[in-house]
Amino acid sequence: MLELLAVARHGSLSGAAEAIGVSQPALSQSIAVLEHGLGVRVLDRDRHGARLTEFGKTLVFHAQALESLLDRAKVDTRLRSLGVEGLLALGITPITAVGLVPIALESLLRDTPNVSVSVVEDLDDKILSMLRARELDLVISRLGVGPDYPDVETEPLLLADWSLILRSEHPLASLSSVSLKDLDGVKWVLPAGGSAFRRQLENMFATAGIGWPTQGDQYQLDPGHQGNRHELGLRDHHVATTGGSRAGNWTHQHGCADRCRSAASRRSDVAGE
Known part of the structure; x- marks a missing residue:
């Protein structure tokens, strides 16, 4: 899946192979094995490069989440080796950054000093997208507008x-x-x-x-x-x-x-x- 993600990012098998450090034939074989296992084509290939099929686009979405999960696992492992119990990846908006989040983080780090916190500040749509892609663990945002996603749990905090x-x-x-x-x-x-x-x-x-x-x-x-x-x-x-x-x-x-x-x-x- 991660090899397919590389093809999606570079637009060709040759570019993806060079980026991830494998030969193009080996990459082609891996994609073929993936397609055989799924029973569908994930790439359309021509002289202009490689394009994702609809099945491929679906798979790439999950591959991005997998990549984020693996990256987080590496960070958690490194932090654990330093004596830190875990990493909380938090998404916030400019408004929540003003008063609410600093107070909450102060309380969290006082009660759990061995937790490391990574904070990303952006607009609501962006941090919610990062949450769904497993790039964030938690977001602080406004409630009551936008779609209700079945994979997102919300908890009201304040008015x-x-x-x-x-x-x-x-x-x-x-x-x-x-x-x-x-x-x-x-x-x-x-x-x-x-x-x-x-x-x-x-x-x-x-x-x-x-x-x-x-x-x-x-x-x-x-x-x-x-x-x-x-x-x-x-x-x-x-x-x-x-x-x-x-x-x-x-x-x-x-x-x-x-x-x-x-x-x-x-x-x-x-x-x-």
């Missing part, structure tokens, strides 16, 4: 409220509360697609029967810098939202919505694989 961020000179800053209707026609700083935060905003507008902002500017925020959204919200008369902590040089209109943050892990792992 996180939203705030509206705007300049203190903004026309809406003097209001004691702001409704979605008040925001019609206002320029927004919007999170890019691929995050549960963006989908929740879209759902919130749709539920209220209000059109999605047409004057919004979309920014691909740096996952490592939650403050970007705050800074962009201070430009001109833009407004932005946040589910994170609140602080000082801007105005917040509090309580736009409540959304649940959750921990997600692979269902087979929860059941005790």
